[in-house]
Amino acid sequence: MIPVLERLGSVVNAAGRPESEVIEELRGLRPAGILTFSEFRIADTARLAAALGLRYHPTADLPAITRKDRQRERFARAGIDGVRFRTVTAPEDVDDAIAHVGLPAIVKPVLGASSRNTVAVSDADECRAMLTAVLEGRDDGPAETAVMLEELLIGRDTAAPWGDYIAVDCVADGDDVRPVFVTSKFALAPPFRERGGYGGHSVVPEVEVQAVRDLACRAVRALNIHGVADVEIKLTAEGPRVIEVNGRLGAWVDDLAVRSGTTDPADIAVKAALGRPYTVTATVPEHPVAFHYLIVPPMGARRVKAVHNVRALRELPHVDRVTVLAEPGESVDWRIGSRSNAAAVIGTVADHAELAATVAAIEDVDWIDYE
Incomplete structure (x- = not known):
């Protein structure tokens, strides 16, 4: 480059x-x-x-911006969210963490991205085994020096292919925090691997999206972020809950925002960094809906056996571009999260019904084999 x-x-x-x-x-x-x-x-x-x-x-x-445990502490002090958690750095700390957090819970790295080593655990034996494996890097998996055991936020019932979480990118200048773009999400692939997102108009009702925007801005303000931030929020039966905040622009956000005709997040980010005026769009267009869909290997897959018939993906209606991310013979492992994605499929549709049909068609194409 x-x-x-x-x-x-x-x-x-x-x-x-x-x-x-x-x-x-x-x-x-x-x-x-x-x-x-x-x-x-x-x-x-x-x-x-x-x-x-x-x-x-x-x-x-x-520390509060980049470490998930310090974020939780900051959110609790600010009265934004009170998710139970414990930081675990050695196997002997596991039982104390289970006693404090309770089960079911989620295991995730304190420092990390792309859903690496992120998995839900439902009983004590499973929790001990998973935390120990992650800390020691067993079976050639990536090892972590510090892991969080965190209360599992239960998402509300959501019909496929839609996800039970949503992301908001914000721009911040001191206490002036404004939402820039909402990325609605597709259902996660097991155990907690992202399948991408779409925007600008969400299948989630606008009144709920506004509550999500407000919570995202409060979370960014609590961390004292300057510039841009990406906030992931779980949609639960009791209302929106903060998953985490990343102190940079979210993945695919600029592409989705520009292709949907909503706004230009990268331009806003640069202007904010330079101290120049920027405008945040208040209205969200109904059409079109831009999507970035990730094809994720099955949880049990360990290697790409063959790639064939990619053309069938590219020729699907509403698909503009397909990027194959895995080569034949390449290792895949759910533990490294999105780094094991098989392909990214990008396109634009007229509405959510068309998007749901497109996702189903993408998943129905036989183009890759795993071992």
Whole structure:
């Protein structure tokens, strides 16, 4: 990507260089703002911002922005949500965590993205086995240094293919937090793997979406985020509950927003970083509905055996693009979450009925074999 980026502007390559050296080179370019779209570069960006005198997430708030356990503590203090949890760093901590949190519960990394090592547990033996396996990286799975055992938020009954959760991307400048775009979700693949989303008009009634927007803005405000954030919210029978907040733009959000004719989140993010005025669209168009659907391997799959007939996916009505993400012979593992996705299918439909039919048609295509 570097040759492409150099055609667009100045590039400072930080690879293999001391941060102090990179800061000096950046200082010479007199930057006016700073921004990252990567979950794994939020802490680096905050340090650069502090050194260069640029506005971004305050370094003192980074633990609450990037660590799921610190987020829960902050939300509880702010009166936003009181989900029970315990941080587990060793197998001997498991029984204490179970006693505090109760069961069923969810296991998830304290630091992580893409649904890695995220799974529900229903009894004590299953919980002990899963937490121990995740901490020790058993069976060639990714190991975690710290894991949360968290109260399982039970989603309300939701008909397929729709998900029982929703995401809101927000822009924040101090206490001024505004919703930018709502990404409605498809039903999760077992155990907790995302199948993508759609927007701008949601199958969820607008009065409920407004409550979700309000809760998302409160959560972002509680974390003292500056710039953009992505908030995931569970739709429960008792009302919306915060799942987590990510201190960057959500996946596919800009694409969905632009293709649905709703707004331009990346443009808003850049303007916010530069301190320039931006406009947040208040109205949501009914049509079209843009979607980004992920084809997820079965939970028991371990390897891609063959890929064939991708053309059948591409020729489906309302499908604009298919990106195959898995090659024959490639390992797949539910424990690494979305990094094991088989394909991404992108398109636009007129309404939700058409979208439901399109999702069913996508899942019905025989194009990939697993071992």
